[in-house]
Every structure is written in structure tokens, then in C-alpha cells.
Amino acid sequence: MSRPYGMTGTHRFDTDTAVGAGRNNRWPATVSPAWTTIGGLPHGGYLFALTLAAAAQAADGRPLLTATAHFPRPARLGPADIDVEVVKQGRLTSTATAGLRQDGKERVRVLATYGHPRFLDEPAEPSAGPPSLGGPAHCLVPPPDLAAGLDATVTERFDYRLPPVSRWVGGPGPGTARLDAWIRFADGRAPDLAALPLFVDASPSALGELVGPVAVPTIELTIHLRRQPAPGWVQARMRATRLAGGLVEEDAQLWDSTGRLVAQARQLGLRL
């Protein structure tokens, strides 16, 4: 098994996104039942991270700068192949595309560009800090019952802490389609660049804070990585907008435990 970076090996995220030995740029993988969303289907952010684990083999250890995933078909649990095409390997940047296939049909397509470590390490313009939620200790733990009843296992992989206003913890909701949360892996794994594509999609849709529980499968998700996150909790803010025809656009920002912006993402989903 091969890991591009952030190798720890003893945590569930690492074992469940490990890809086998590749031949002819095809990497065998397994879609794990430990990361399902409503209805028992594999979770989009998990599939994104899994497909990126194969694509990263083309990156020579360079950190991920930006990646886009399109989800043309639902995936299923079990074996998959991930076909990786290296578009360019360069001094400053490398670009690869990868498609996760099951039964000959492509379920996830990713396009990713990796870059020189200085793109994430050097000083940058200060960005807006996170909204004030109070620390995780001042927030509430969501009830586990709902997710388990819907065959969604992905929420068991995380600890969440929600501000009391959130509908997810029985509050009245913020009056708009916005969700603030503290998130970390339940098994103590530290966040890193490989995990952030999952973290941006690790919470229920922010639309739920306005309309109640709702499923919004992802059509497209783009993430921009800003820097390596510090260990500890990740603070997330998600905001949803309802577009025409049942589409939902959702913006996500992630800050690390030192209050630095580490990633932002935008996705297009379809409200079921």
C-alpha cells in the first residue's frame, strides 16, 4: 500500500484510502462501508479523498494545491479501479486526472494540480479569521441516532461540536442556510492536506439549517488548499444557496486550530 503524504497507517482514514500497487497507471482500491452517507451509499468526500490518493502518485510528493471532482454516477461499496493519467510533471506544478471505475463505469472523475511546497509554506496575505463560535468545549455534540438510522456511517468517523443555535443539536437554526462546526477525526488522526478534501464535505448540507434534514448529493466539488493544517480541531463554515431546478451551491471554509484558513471549497449539488 502506498501513501503520498501524511502517512500514519494506523488510522481508519489512512487504511480506507490506501490504494494497491498500480500497473499501467491503474490502481486497485476498495470503497469501504465505514464512510457511507444517507442510504448506505459511499460518501462523496471520502470518494474524493480515495481517488486523490491514487492521483497523488503522479505528484512526486508535492502538496495538493487544487482539485475538482465530478460525480457522474453513484459509487457502490467494494472493489474499484482508479485510472490515473499524468497530464504534466513539472518543476513548479504537476497535473493529473483520475477516474474511479466500478463494473466498467466511471463513478468519480478528479482533476488535480500539485505544486512546489513554497506555495503553501511561505507567508501570505492575512485572510479573514474564523467566525467566533466559542471553543469546542462551549459547543454541543449532535445526537448520533439520526445518522445511524439512515445507514450513514460517515458521521461516526468524526467528532462534531455545534453551536447551540444549530438545528443539528436541537436549536432553532441560524435563520439562514449556514452551518458552523468544529470537526476532527474520532480516532485522533490529525488533519492534513490529504484529509481536507473530505473535511470540506464532512457535515450535513448547510441547507438543512434552513429547511431541516435534506440530502444534497454532489455533482461537482472544487477545493483550494491554502496551507498544512495544525493538529487539533478544524473549524468549518458552510453556506448554501438554492439555485434553479433544485440545484444547491455550497461554499465551505476551513480554519485550523490556530485560526488560519487552510482550505476553501465550492460545490454544486442536487437537492433530492
Added chain:
Amino acid sequence: MSRPYGMTGTHRFDTDTAVGAGRNNRWPATVSPAWTTIGGLPHGGYLFALTLAAAAQAADGRPLLTATAHFPRPARLGPADIDVEVVKQGRLTSTATAGLRQDGKERVRVLATYGHPRFLDEPAEPSAGPPSLGGPAHCLVPPPDLAAGLDATVTERFDYRLPPVSRWVGGPGPGTARLDAWIRFADGRAPDLAALPLFVDASPSALGELVGPVAVPTIELTIHLRRQPAPGWVQARMRATRLAGGLVEEDAQLWDSTGRLVAQARQLGLRL
């Protein structure tokens, strides 16, 4: 020559993004000298629109919902081939990827999803309207000299109207990396979904409003289409943020002449 939608045939954008008859999903194209940026290199937004013109052949006339372009290598003027791979053709959405190649090397890679027309036509949540600039008649025409001296032809393809504060028309700048502009094709062609991927990249970087003239070639650009634009001027707002290591992130919003948001985009560029 084949056009997916918005066919007019007599305007420069249409003739210069037309692709030849494809065989085996390879479409011959020509990178025109009429759309160059600083240094005489083909302009990123033009290459995006050209590559999408081939990808759209997989869309059965469905409108574009979202597309991402990565620019692994500079393109050059002259012949190119665009290889299109249909990832999925479906009832609600279709997904395709396309790579523009010259001399066997891939210069542009696009990943695009098209959808049912209702995704753009039905009523949606009202979005924030455009910032008030005064109409185009209250704004100023930028001097043509600078772009011509840098072998940049792309600005000749557009009419621009800038608020007096803009450095591009000799103003002091807004004090931040933000550019507001009215934009339309100089030859009278109406804006449409095929042209918006070019429009989001049709102005100088907003970073120039803070630091003066600057070249920021695009690494990655993602656009989300919101609706078919009405005829007339398009209003654009671009905002840039300087990241680590010389990277620049730029957000763009486009409104049509009726004040409706028609597209938004985010790109990652490298400051030269």
C-alpha cells in the same frame, strides 16, 4: 464546423472557437492570434472556451453547468487537437473531459458537466445584485496603448467601461485588489453560456488595481453558470487575494444587463 449553442457564425468569437469535424473523439482546432495576452501567448479564457467548444459535442445540446480548466503548459498559436472523453451521458447530467494538445503535449485540460435546461431556467433564490457602478455611460474607456504594446490582442475583442477610480483608466485605484467593469464583445455579439467562461477571465487581474500592471497566468479556473445572460453589457466584479509563494486567488462574479447573477468563478494564478 459545429457549434453547440449560441451559434451566430458571423462573429469573431464564434469563428475562432469553432472546431472541425471530429473522428475518434479528436477535434481539430486552431488557436487564433486574435486572442492573445501579454507576450503574444494565447489567452487562458479563450483557450477555456475553445476546449469547451469541443467538449460540448458530448452534451447533446444541454447547457453547461460547471467547468474547470487546468493549464499545465502555455499554448501557442496555430493548429491543435482537442481529445474529448465522454465520462457519462445521462438524463439529468452529462460529464466530459477534454484536453487541448499541440506537438503531442497537453496544454489545457477541462472537466465539464452539462445539465437539464431546467437547472438554469427555473426560479431560484434571489442572489445579491451587482455593486452600483453607474451605467456604462458613466464609466470610462481604458486606453488601448498599453495592451497593444505588450502584444495582447484580447482586449481589442471587448469594449470595457471602468469606474473612474480604476487604475486602468488613470484613477487612484480602490485601495484593494478589486476590479469592477462593464464588458461586452466589441463586434456586437451577445453574451451567452459559451462566452461566459471567457468573460470571467476577460479583464486584467484585480491584483493590478492594488499593485499596478501585473501578469498572473492561470493555473486553474472553475466556473459555475447560473443562467443564460440577457443581451447587452455584462457587469463583472473581480477580487484577488495573494497567497503563499506568489500564488494569487481571484474570485469573479458576472451579472447580466438586467442585474441577474449569471456566473461566478474562482481561479488560482501565479504572479510572474
